[in-house]
Amino acid sequence: MRFDLLHPADQLIMMMNRIYYRGMTTTSGGNLSIKDADGSMWITPSGVDKGNLGRDDIMRVRPDGSFEGRHKPSSEYPFHLSVFKERPDFGAVLHAHSPGLVACSIVRCLPEVLLTPDIFQVCGEIAMAPYALPGSALLGRKIADEFGKGYSVVILENHGVVIGAADIFQAFMIFETLETAARLQINARRLGTPRQLTIDQAMHEAGTKAPDYPAAEAFEHSSEEKAARRDLATFIHRSYQQSLFTSTQGTYSARLHASTRKSIGSIRRSLQSL
Numbered sequence: 001m002r003f004d005l006l007h008p009a010d011q012l013i014m015m016m017n018r019i020y021y022r023g024m025t026t027t028s029g030g031n032l033s034i035k036d037a038d039g040s041m042w043i044t045p046s047g048v049d050k051g052n053l054g055r056d057d058i059m060r061v062r063p064d065g066s067f068e069g070r071h072k073p074s075s076e077y078p079f080h081l082s083v084f085k086e087r088p089d090f091g092a093v094l095h096a097h098s099p100g101l102v103a104c105s106i107v108r109c110l111p112e113v114l115l116t117p118d119i120f121q122v123c124g125e126i127a128m129a130p131y132a133l134p135g136s137a138l139l140g141r142k143i144a145d146e147f148g149k150g151y152s153v154v155i156l157e158n159h160g161v162v163i164g165a166a167d168i169f170q171a172f173m174i175f176e177t178l179e180t181a182a183r184l185q186i187n188a189r190r191l192g193t194p195r196q197l198t199i200d201q202a203m204h205e206a207g208t209k210a211p212d213y214p215a216a217e218a219f220e221h222s223s224e225e226k227a228a229r230r231d232l233a234t235f236i237h238r239s240y241q242q243s244l245f246t247s248t249q250g251t252y253s254a255r256l257h258a259s260t261r262k263s264i265g266s267i268r269r270s271l272q273s274l
Protein backbone atom coordinates (compact mmCIF):
# COMPACT_ATOMS: atom_id res chain seq x y z
CA MET A 1 0.00 0.00 0.00
CA ARG A 2 1.20 3.53 -0.84
CA PHE A 3 0.45 4.94 2.58
CA ASP A 4 1.57 8.42 1.54
CA LEU A 5 -1.20 8.59 -1.09
CA LEU A 6 -3.89 8.45 1.59
CA HIS A 7 -5.38 11.71 2.86
CA PRO A 8 -3.85 12.70 6.26
CA ALA A 9 -7.24 12.23 7.96
CA ASP A 10 -7.46 8.66 6.63
CA GLN A 11 -3.89 7.92 7.73
CA LEU A 12 -4.71 9.14 11.25
CA ILE A 13 -7.87 7.02 11.46
CA MET A 14 -6.08 3.92 10.19
CA MET A 15 -3.27 4.27 12.74
CA MET A 16 -5.57 5.18 15.64
CA ASN A 17 -7.65 2.08 14.90
CA ARG A 18 -4.51 -0.06 14.99
CA ILE A 19 -3.49 1.51 18.31
CA TYR A 20 -6.93 1.25 19.91
CA TYR A 21 -7.86 -2.25 18.75
CA ARG A 22 -4.50 -3.65 19.84
CA GLY A 23 -5.10 -2.41 23.39
CA MET A 24 -2.50 0.34 23.26
CA THR A 25 -4.73 3.26 24.24
CA THR A 26 -8.01 3.97 25.98
CA THR A 27 -11.09 5.63 24.45
CA SER A 28 -9.87 9.03 25.61
CA GLY A 29 -6.07 8.71 25.78
CA GLY A 30 -3.51 9.49 23.10
CA ASN A 31 -3.43 11.68 20.02
CA LEU A 32 -1.80 11.61 16.59
CA SER A 33 -0.89 14.40 14.19
CA ILE A 34 0.45 14.86 10.65
CA LYS A 35 2.12 17.97 9.25
CA ASP A 36 0.77 18.95 5.83
CA ALA A 37 2.77 20.59 3.03
CA ASP A 38 0.86 23.89 3.43
CA GLY A 39 1.90 24.19 7.10
CA SER A 40 -1.41 22.89 8.48
CA MET A 41 -1.48 20.17 11.13
CA TRP A 42 -4.08 17.38 11.03
CA ILE A 43 -4.80 15.98 14.49
CA THR A 44 -7.18 13.66 16.31
CA PRO A 45 -9.99 15.45 18.22
CA SER A 46 -10.59 16.02 21.90
CA GLY A 47 -13.37 14.15 23.70
CA VAL A 48 -14.27 11.71 20.90
CA ASP A 49 -14.18 7.91 21.31
CA LYS A 50 -10.83 6.75 19.87
CA GLY A 51 -12.38 3.43 18.92
CA ASN A 52 -14.94 5.00 16.61
CA LEU A 53 -13.28 7.84 14.72
CA GLY A 54 -14.53 8.85 11.28
CA ARG A 55 -12.94 11.06 8.64
CA ASP A 56 -15.05 14.07 9.69
CA ASP A 57 -13.79 13.81 13.27
CA ILE A 58 -10.21 14.68 12.37
CA MET A 59 -9.34 18.34 13.03
CA ARG A 60 -7.13 20.67 11.02
CA VAL A 61 -5.08 23.41 12.70
CA ARG A 62 -4.25 26.02 10.06
CA PRO A 63 -0.90 27.84 10.01
CA ASP A 64 -2.62 30.96 11.45
CA GLY A 65 -3.77 28.91 14.49
CA SER A 66 -7.46 28.69 13.52
CA PHE A 67 -9.26 25.33 13.57
CA GLU A 68 -11.27 23.53 10.91
CA GLY A 69 -13.60 20.68 11.82
CA ARG A 70 -16.57 19.87 14.00
CA HIS A 71 -14.75 19.27 17.30
CA LYS A 72 -11.90 20.78 19.28
CA PRO A 73 -8.42 19.49 18.49
CA SER A 74 -6.78 17.32 21.12
CA SER A 75 -6.11 19.29 24.30
CA GLU A 76 -2.47 18.28 23.87
CA TYR A 77 -2.17 19.86 20.41
CA PRO A 78 0.19 22.65 21.68
CA PHE A 79 2.96 20.14 22.31
CA HIS A 80 2.49 18.64 18.83
CA LEU A 81 3.06 22.13 17.42
CA SER A 82 6.11 22.58 19.66
CA VAL A 83 7.62 19.30 18.46
CA PHE A 84 7.08 20.13 14.77
CA LYS A 85 8.63 23.56 15.34
CA GLU A 86 11.64 22.03 17.07
CA ARG A 87 12.09 19.24 14.51
CA PRO A 88 11.33 20.24 10.90
CA ASP A 89 12.41 16.72 9.84
CA PHE A 90 9.29 15.21 11.44
CA GLY A 91 6.14 14.70 9.36
CA ALA A 92 4.11 13.06 12.13
CA VAL A 93 3.86 12.89 15.93
CA LEU A 94 2.32 10.04 17.91
CA HIS A 95 1.37 10.29 21.58
CA ALA A 96 -0.14 7.38 23.52
CA HIS A 97 -0.77 6.09 27.03
CA SER A 98 -0.04 2.42 26.38
CA PRO A 99 0.08 0.09 29.41
CA GLY A 100 3.69 -1.07 29.10
CA LEU A 101 5.19 2.36 28.46
CA VAL A 102 3.03 4.07 31.08
CA ALA A 103 4.28 1.46 33.59
CA CYS A 104 7.84 2.46 32.66
CA SER A 105 6.96 6.15 33.01
CA ILE A 106 5.50 5.56 36.49
CA VAL A 107 8.63 3.88 37.83
CA ARG A 108 10.64 6.40 35.78
CA CYS A 109 12.83 3.90 33.99
CA LEU A 110 13.46 3.89 30.27
CA PRO A 111 12.30 0.73 28.49
CA GLU A 112 15.24 -1.56 27.71
CA VAL A 113 15.85 -1.60 23.95
CA LEU A 114 18.80 -4.01 23.92
CA LEU A 115 16.73 -7.10 24.69
CA THR A 116 16.56 -8.14 21.02
CA PRO A 117 18.40 -6.73 17.97
CA ASP A 118 15.31 -5.54 16.13
CA ILE A 119 14.02 -3.51 19.08
CA PHE A 120 17.23 -1.48 19.20
CA GLN A 121 17.42 -1.11 15.42
CA VAL A 122 13.84 0.18 15.22
CA CYS A 123 13.64 2.32 18.37
CA GLY A 124 17.16 3.73 18.86
CA GLU A 125 17.93 5.76 21.95
CA ILE A 126 15.18 7.11 24.18
CA ALA A 127 14.84 10.14 26.45
CA MET A 128 12.66 10.87 29.49
CA ALA A 129 10.96 14.28 29.90
CA PRO A 130 10.30 15.55 33.45
CA TYR A 131 6.68 15.62 34.60
CA ALA A 132 4.41 18.56 33.82
CA LEU A 133 0.61 18.82 33.69
CA PRO A 134 -0.87 17.30 30.48
CA GLY A 135 -1.96 20.04 28.08
CA SER A 136 0.24 22.71 29.74
CA ALA A 137 2.69 24.94 27.89
CA LEU A 138 5.37 23.79 30.35
CA LEU A 139 4.95 20.17 29.27
CA GLY A 140 5.25 21.29 25.64
CA ARG A 141 8.57 22.99 26.39
CA LYS A 142 9.92 19.99 28.31
CA ILE A 143 9.02 17.60 25.48
CA ALA A 144 10.43 19.90 22.77
CA ASP A 145 13.67 20.23 24.78
CA GLU A 146 14.27 16.47 24.54
CA PHE A 147 13.46 16.34 20.82
CA GLY A 148 15.81 19.30 20.36
CA LYS A 149 18.65 17.11 21.68
CA GLY A 150 18.11 14.78 18.71
CA TYR A 151 15.91 12.08 20.26
CA SER A 152 12.89 10.79 18.34
CA VAL A 153 11.31 8.91 21.25
CA VAL A 154 10.51 10.60 24.58
CA ILE A 155 8.87 8.98 27.61
CA LEU A 156 6.86 11.45 29.73
CA GLU A 157 7.12 10.92 33.48
CA ASN A 158 3.85 9.49 34.91
CA HIS A 159 2.07 10.01 31.60
CA GLY A 160 3.00 8.17 28.37
CA VAL A 161 5.20 8.42 25.28
CA VAL A 162 5.71 10.82 22.36
CA ILE A 163 7.32 9.68 19.10
CA GLY A 164 8.25 11.80 16.09
CA ALA A 165 9.02 10.38 12.64
CA ALA A 166 9.00 11.16 8.94
CA ASP A 167 5.46 9.79 8.63
CA ILE A 168 2.75 8.36 10.86
CA PHE A 169 3.40 4.76 9.86
CA GLN A 170 7.08 5.06 10.82
CA ALA A 171 6.00 6.55 14.15
CA PHE A 172 3.55 3.69 14.65
CA MET A 173 6.19 1.03 13.93
CA ILE A 174 8.51 2.55 16.53
CA PHE A 175 5.67 2.85 19.03
CA GLU A 176 4.39 -0.70 18.62
CA THR A 177 7.92 -2.13 18.83
CA LEU A 178 8.71 -0.10 21.96
CA GLU A 179 5.45 -1.04 23.67
CA THR A 180 6.17 -4.69 22.87
CA ALA A 181 9.65 -4.24 24.37
CA ALA A 182 8.21 -2.76 27.56
CA ARG A 183 5.78 -5.68 27.96
CA LEU A 184 8.57 -8.18 27.19
CA GLN A 185 10.72 -6.59 29.86
CA ILE A 186 7.93 -6.78 32.43
CA ASN A 187 7.28 -10.46 31.60
CA ALA A 188 10.96 -11.39 31.53
CA ARG A 189 11.50 -9.95 35.01
CA ARG A 190 8.96 -12.45 36.33
CA LEU A 191 11.15 -15.30 35.05
CA GLY A 192 14.55 -13.95 36.01
CA THR A 193 16.99 -11.17 35.29
CA PRO A 194 16.81 -9.94 31.67
CA ARG A 195 20.19 -10.12 29.89
CA GLN A 196 20.95 -7.29 27.50
CA LEU A 197 22.82 -7.45 24.22
CA THR A 198 25.73 -5.12 23.57
CA ILE A 199 25.22 -2.43 20.93
CA ASP A 200 27.68 -4.33 18.66
CA GLN A 201 25.61 -7.50 19.02
CA ALA A 202 22.40 -5.61 18.37
CA MET A 203 23.71 -3.98 15.20
CA HIS A 204 26.07 -6.52 13.57
CA GLU A 205 28.60 -8.89 15.01
CA ALA A 206 32.11 -7.62 14.29
CA GLY A 207 33.23 -8.89 10.90
CA THR A 208 29.77 -9.97 9.77
CA LYS A 209 27.86 -8.22 7.08
CA ALA A 210 24.33 -8.41 5.74
CA PRO A 211 24.15 -10.70 2.66
CA ASP A 212 24.54 -8.87 -0.63
CA TYR A 213 21.59 -10.31 -2.55
CA PRO A 214 21.45 -9.74 -6.31
CA ALA A 215 18.59 -7.67 -7.70
CA ALA A 216 15.58 -9.73 -8.75
CA GLU A 217 15.35 -10.56 -12.45
CA ALA A 218 12.14 -9.84 -14.32
CA PHE A 219 10.11 -13.03 -14.65
CA GLU A 220 6.57 -14.23 -15.13
CA HIS A 221 4.45 -14.54 -11.99
CA SER A 222 3.01 -18.04 -12.14
CA SER A 223 -0.34 -19.02 -10.68
CA GLU A 224 1.58 -21.10 -8.15
CA GLU A 225 3.42 -18.00 -7.00
CA LYS A 226 0.23 -15.95 -6.83
CA ALA A 227 -1.43 -18.64 -4.71
CA ALA A 228 1.59 -18.73 -2.39
CA ARG A 229 1.47 -14.94 -2.05
CA ARG A 230 -2.21 -15.11 -1.14
CA ASP A 231 -1.53 -17.80 1.50
CA LEU A 232 1.39 -15.86 2.96
CA ALA A 233 -0.74 -12.71 3.21
CA THR A 234 -3.46 -14.70 5.00
CA PHE A 235 -0.99 -16.11 7.54
CA ILE A 236 0.61 -12.69 8.10
CA HIS A 237 -2.77 -11.12 8.79
CA ARG A 238 -3.75 -13.90 11.18
CA SER A 239 -0.43 -13.70 13.02
CA TYR A 240 -0.74 -9.94 13.36
CA GLN A 241 -4.31 -10.12 14.57
CA GLN A 242 -3.27 -12.68 17.21
CA SER A 243 -0.42 -10.37 18.34
CA LEU A 244 2.17 -12.99 17.34
CA PHE A 245 3.60 -10.52 14.80
CA THR A 246 4.09 -6.78 15.13
CA SER A 247 4.49 -4.22 12.36
CA THR A 248 8.28 -4.78 12.55
CA GLN A 249 8.67 -8.40 13.70
CA GLY A 250 7.77 -11.71 12.09
CA THR A 251 8.48 -13.40 8.75
CA TYR A 252 7.06 -16.23 6.66
CA SER A 253 8.56 -17.65 3.49
CA ALA A 254 7.49 -20.21 0.89
CA ARG A 255 9.51 -22.26 -1.60
CA LEU A 256 7.97 -22.62 -5.02
CA HIS A 257 8.25 -25.62 -7.35
CA ALA A 258 11.75 -25.88 -8.84
CA SER A 259 10.51 -25.03 -12.35
CA THR A 260 9.52 -21.55 -11.22
CA ARG A 261 13.04 -21.02 -9.80
CA LYS A 262 12.06 -18.33 -7.35
CA SER A 263 11.05 -18.49 -3.73
CA ILE A 264 9.19 -15.63 -2.18
CA GLY A 265 9.30 -14.30 1.29
CA SER A 266 6.89 -12.32 3.35
CA ILE A 267 8.45 -9.23 4.73
CA ARG A 268 7.41 -7.05 7.56
CA ARG A 269 6.41 -4.17 5.30
CA SER A 270 3.62 -6.38 4.00
CA LEU A 271 1.85 -5.50 7.21
CA GLN A 272 1.34 -1.98 5.91
CA SER A 273 -1.48 -3.30 3.82
CA LEU A 274 -3.44 -4.67 6.74
Ligand SMILES: [Zn+2]
Nearest residue numbers: 030076134160
Ligand atom coordinates in the same frame (compact mmCIF):
# COMPACT_ATOMS: atom_id res chain seq x y z
ZN1 LIG B 1 -1.38 12.34 27.17
